[in-house]
Amino acid sequence: MIDLLLAVRNLLRNRRRSLATFLALVIGTTSVLFFGGYRKNIEYSMVTAYAREGGHLQVQHQDLFHYGTGDPTRYSIARYVELIEAIRRDAVLAPLVTVATPTLQLGGIASNFEDGVSRTVLGFGSVAAERNAMRRWNEYGLPMDAEPYALDGAAEDAALIGTGVARVLLLCPALGLKDCPPRVETAKVRATMAAADEADEALPDDIASLALASVAPAAATASGRGTRVDLLASSAGGAPNVISLQVLRAERQGFKELDEVFLALQLPTAQRLIYGNQPPQATAVMVQLHRTADVGRARDRLQALVREVAPAEPLAVLDFRELNPFFVQTVQMFDTIFGFIFVLIGSIVLFTVGNTMSTAVMERTVEIGTVRALGVRRAGIRRLFMLEGSLLGLAGAGAGVGLALAGAALVNSLGLSWLPPGSGDRLPLLLVVWGETTTLVGTAIGLVLIASASAWWPAHRASRLAIVDALRHT
Amino acid sequence: MNSATEPVATLQGVAKSYRLDDVAVPVLAGIELLVRPGQFTVLLGPSGSGKTTLLNLIGCIDRADAGQVVVAGQDVAALSDDQLSDFRARHIGFIFQNFNLLPVLTAYENIEYPMLLAGLPADKRARRVGKLLQAVGLADRGRNRPGQLSGGQRQRVAIARALALKPRLVIADEPTANLDSRTGAEILDLMRHMQRRYGMSFLFSSHDPAVIKAADDTIFLRDGAIRGIRRKSASATAAAPPGQAGANGYGHDSEPDSRHNAEAADSEVMEA
Numbered sequence: 001m002i003d004l005l006l007a008v009r010n011l012l013r014n015r016r017r018s019l020a021t022f023l024a025l026v027i028g029t030t031s032v033l034f035f036g037g038y039r040k041n042i043e044y045s046m047v048t049a050y051a052r053e054g055g056h057l058q059v060q061h062q063d064l065f066h067y068g069t070g071d072p073t074r075y076s077i078a079r080y081v082e083l084i085e086a087i088r089r090d091a092v093l094a095p096l097v098t099v100a101t102p103t104l105q106l107g108g109i110a111s112n113f114e115d116g117v118s119r120t121v122l123g124f125g126s127v128a129a130e131r132n133a134m135r136r137w138n139e140y141g142l143p144m145d146a147e148p149y150a151l152d153g154a155a156e157d158a159a160l161i162g163t164g165v166a167r168v169l170l171l172c173p174a175l176g177l178k179d180c181p182p183r184v185e186t187a188k189v190r191a192t193m194a195a196a197d198e199a200d201e202a203l204p205d206d207i208a209s210l211a212l213a214s215v216a217p218a219a220a221t222a223s224g225r226g227t228r229v230d231l232l233a234s235s236a237g238g239a240p241n242v243i244s245l246q247v248l249r250a251e252r253q254g255f256k257e258l259d260e261v262f263l264a265l266q267l268p269t270a271q272r273l274i275y276g277n278q279p280p281q282a283t284a285v286m287v288q289l290h291r292t293a294d295v296g297r298a299r300d301r302l303q304a305l306v307r308e309v310a311p312a313e314p315l316a317v318l319d320f321r322e323l324n325p326f327f328v329q330t331v332q333m334f335d336t337i338f339g340f341i342f343v344l345i346g347s348i349v350l351f352t353v354g355n356t357m358s359t360a361v362m363e364r365t366v367e368i369g370t371v372r373a374l375g376v377r378r379a380g381i382r383r384l385f386m387l388e389g390s391l392l393g394l395a396g397a398g399a400g401v402g403l404a405l406a407g408a409a410l411v412n413s414l415g416l417s418w419l420p421p422g423s424g425d426r427l428p429l430l431l432v433v434w435g436e437t438t439t440l441v442g443t444a445i446g447l448v449l450i451a452s453a454s455a456w457w458p459a460h461r462a463s464r465l466a467i468v469d470a471l472r473h474t
Numbered sequence: 475m476n477s478a479t480e481p482v483a484t485l486q487g488v489a490k491s492y493r494l495d496d497v498a499v500p501v502l503a504g505i506e507l508l509v510r511p512g513q514f515t516v517l518l519g520p521s522g523s524g525k526t527t528l529l530n531l532i533g534c535i536d537r538a539d540a541g542q543v544v545v546a547g548q549d550v551a552a553l554s555d556d557q558l559s560d561f562r563a564r565h566i567g568f569i570f571q572n573f574n575l576l577p578v579l580t581a582y583e584n585i586e587y588p589m590l591l592a593g594l595p596a597d598k599r600a601r602r603v604g605k606l607l608q609a610v611g612l613a614d615r616g617r618n619r620p621g622q623l624s625g626g627q628r629q630r631v632a633i634a635r636a637l638a639l640k641p642r643l644v645i646a647d648e649p650t651a652n653l654d655s656r657t658g659a660e661i662l663d664l665m666r667h668m669q670r671r672y673g674m675s676f677l678f679s680s681h682d683p684a685v686i687k688a689a690d691d692t693i694f695l696r697d698g699a700i701r702g703i704r705r706k707s708a709s710a711t712a713a714a715p716p717g718q719a720g721a722n723g724y725g726h727d728s729e730p731d732s733r734h735n736a737e738a739a740d741s742e743v744m745e746a
Contacts, residue, residue: 002590009578370574373535374635375563375591377556467535471570 003380007387010360018392021356025396026403028345029447033404035341036439037431039334042420044140045427046327047292049254050320052135052146055099055286056295058323059083059306062316064283065323072105073236073274076281079310083285086309092301093287096294098137101130102282104270108233110161110245110263112169119168121161121263123231125270128152134288143415143428150248156269159229159245164260166250174227175250231263236275243273254425295319342446349396349447350454353389357458361385368462369470378463385462389455393448401444408433480547482643482675483509483532488541490527501527502698505541509677509691510705511642514669516686517679519695525679526647528695532677533645534562546642563591567636567674569646569665573628575620581631582607582616588638606634609671610664626657630664637668644669646678650685659684 011018061068061075068075077083080102087093087100104125111118128151135146151158163180166172172180227247235241245265253259271280289298302317321328361368368381408431416429433440488505491498502524509515509532517525530536531543534550543550546565553561567588568574575584585606589599607613610630612623620628629649636644649665650658662684669676678685686692694702 002587005583006576006578013578366572366574367576369535370568370570370576371587372559373533373562373568374588375559377559379556468530471535471574 003384003387006384007391010364011388011391014360014363017356017359021352021392022396022399024352025349025393025447025451026400028349029397029400029443030404030407032338032342032345032443032447033401033433033440034407034431035338036436036443037404037408037433039338040432040436040439041142041428041430042334043331044142044432045144045420046324046330047320048138048140048142048144050324050327051137051139051288051292054320054323055101055134055288056292056320057287057289057299057302058318059285059287059302059315060283060318062314065316065318068105068283071234072107072283073234073281076104076283077102077285077310077313077315078279078281079313080282080285083306083309086305087285087287087302090301090305093298093305096289096291096298097287098290099130099134099286099288101127101134101286102267103284103286104267104274104281105283106233106270106274108231108263108273110165110169110229110231112171112229115170117169119165120261121165121231122258122261123233123263123265123270125265125267126151127267128154134286137288139290139292140432142430147251150251151264151266154248154266155246156266157244157246158248158266159231160262160264161229161247161250162253162259162262163250164253164256165262166247168260169229171227171229171247171250175247177250229263231265231273233273235273236278236281241273241276243269245269252425342443346447346450349393349450352454353392353451354454354458356392357385357389357455358461360388361458361462365462365465365470365473368465369467369473372465372467372470381463381465382456382459385459386452386455389459390448390452392455393451396451397444397447400447401440404431404433404440407431479511481508481544482511482546483507483677484542484544485528485532485538486542488531488538488543490524490531490536490539500698502531502538505700507693507700507703509643509675511675512669512673513675513690514666514688515675515677515691515693516689517677517693517695518681518686519701523695524698525695529645529647529677529679532643533566533568534558563588564639565642567639567641567644569629569632569636569644569649571648571651573620573625573632573652575628575631575635577620580617580619581612581623581627584620584631585634585638588635592639602638603634606637609668610634624657625653626660629653629657629661633661633665633668637672637674640672640674642674644674644676646676648680648682649678650680650682655684658682662688 059077059080061077064072064075084100084102087097104123106123106125108121108123109118110121128149132149132152135149138144150160161169161171163177166175166177167180171177228244229247230242230244232240232242245263251262253262267282268280271282275281287298287302289295299317299319306315306317372378372381411429411431417426418429419426485505485507488502488507489500490502491500493499505528507528517528519525527536531538532545534543534545534553537551545561548561548565550558550561575581576587579587582603585603586599589602594602603616604613607616610633612627612630612634615623615627618627620631623631632649636646644665646665650661653661662682665676666688678689680686690706692704693700694704
């Protein structure tokens with residue numbers, strides 16, 4: 001108790017020096033926690049985006065993830081309906097799951113016949129109402145309002161496309177997209193088009209009328225004039241198949257690469273395109289959970305369930321981290337930077353507190369000699385100075401936590417947003433500090449330990465002073 | 475021997491030197507000394523004679539290079555650093571020339587500090603601090619920090635602190651050197667009074683004639699060796715009122731013999 005009293009009063013004795021050290025600790029703690037909060041914001045934003053678009057877990061053919069991008073329908077699940085039913089009935093999984101829904105991924109060519117343009121696309125067939133429910137997921141309470149899934153309640157032939165697809169298919173005016181750059185035709189393109197026009201003129205009448213007849217169904221729909229695309233894909237049997245889709249709107253996708261190939265359609269339509277009259281299949285079952293922390297538990301149970309329901313199918317359960325390696329890389333990068341910043345701030349704390357305590361030892365050398373003469377052991381001297389360093393660390397880290405919480409609340413209330421690299425969507429700029437107990441307590445304890453450790457050497461030196469030398473010190 | 479009659483400190487063949495760069499500078503050599511219990515003993519000698527070093531050795535805050543130092547019946551060379559710390563806390567009080575009070579503690583807390591180290595219970599501490607503050611005339615200044623006290627008051631607090639655990643021996647290194655003559659005389663009176671009241675041994679180093687006059691025993695040091703010891707008679711010491719002991723004369727030589735050789739000093743020490 002007397003040590004604590006002495007430590008507190010000695011810290012208050014040289015207020016200016018203690019204040020400078022205290023402020024260094026406060027700013028250091030706040031900086032670490034601010035960056036920790038920013039890192040958490042990135043992580044939570046990404047998890048939210050991935051959970052909304054693809055769920056936390058996906059049941060797939062074991063080779064779809066590695067080999068399925070070229071021909072996803074080759075790696076599909078036959079008993080997906082039974083699997084989803086089993087998930088919804090399962091006593092372990094049902095309470096954990098918000099949505100379990102099938103998806104069919106397909107590759108094809110979308111064309112705007114009216115303008116004579118086409119491009120390869122990646123099609124995603126899904127149950128619109130369930131996709132809409134997935135978009136409402138917001139475990140972390142982020143101000144990320146997802147627009148309702150536009151296919152929910154829409155016609156069977158309705159489709160959504162990425163803005164990149166709309167641009168290439170010359171659908172910007174029809175879809176009301178404002179930020180499409182105007183197409184500048186080069187001399188070479190003009191020459192090619194002129195040659196094509198001449199060729200058209202040279203077409204025999206029967207061929208020309210056949211061409212006009214094939215255009216008629218799409219172009220003749222009064223309500224969808226100019227927003228229809230035809231989707232050509234290879235059916236499960238290998239034959240080409242085509243459907244006509246009414247594009248409801250173009251939605252910007254998070255990444256340009258996806259935005260330029262994205263096409264969403266109703267699951268039954270996609271299944272009809274690929275499987276025709278055969279039993280429909282899905283390339284994946286997406287499972288979204290209430291809480292991201294349940295991924296491990298849910299995955300274990302889901303793997304067992306898959307073996308029960310579809311023992312003959314080579315299926316695998318992948319979580320969102322495996323499905324999105326970029327997420328893992330991003331989190332790892334931010335963790336590394338966080339660690340670097342902590343080490344940097346820790347070093348500053350180490351030297352600041354160490355310097356303060358060294359000066360205190362020098363100034364109080366005679367006092368050290370006096371209390372040693374009065375019977376204080378070496379360990380008592382060491383304890384006293386380490387207690388002072390720890391108290392400084394505790395006060396600085398405590399105030400730093402308080403300042404970080406207040407500062408984060410202020411920043412969060414400003415409603416700032418930022419554009420992540422490679423993304424087309426702005427994300428809220430938040431500092432997630434409140435509730436991050438591990439980061440808060442870990443940072444505070446870490447800096448208090450560093451402060452205590454930095455006081456150790458001066459304290460040790462003080463304890464080793466010869467009493468007579470200390471008493472003679474001037 | 476019981477603690478009332480056994481010497482409070484005995485030194486035999488004690489030597490001490492300090493290193494100045496690579497050179498060993500002898501400070502004390504061949505010290506043979508017996509400090510009597512319950513006496514007011516003064517170490518007298520010119521600067522550099524080894525007074526402070528001798529006090530440090532007897533006060534157990536330094537160790538002898540050679541010889542034996544026995545304090546309160548304990549050969550201190552046999553004690554570890556921690557044991558020596560505990561020994562000092564129990565048996566030795568210190569009064570410093572510069573008072574050496576802890577500036578962040580009040581007068582009350584400074585006096586209480588050794589008792590806290592010794593683990594005395596709170597009620598006992600409070601009673602004893604109160605009595606000591608009263609005894610040194612600072613009953614109303616207990617809440618003042620050293621910076622709010624005069625030099626004389628600080629030294630009173632230091633005296634009270636030194637007596638806090640009723641040690642067998644109080645070491646005082648020139649306790650009046652930083653005080654004006656009047657305050658110095660008051661402090662000397664106080665120490666003499668306290669020494670009588672608590673029956674402990676005081677060992678001083680001093681140049682102050684008033685201190686020398688007040689001493690029961692005077693030890694003369696020069697060039698690191700004891701050149702003579704003068705002891706008052708027991709009756710004279712007992713009869714002397716506080717602060718006036720010097721007026722009653724000495725039991726041995728009336729004046730120290732500056733030519734007193736080491737052998738003579740040794741015999742005198744052993745005789746005492």
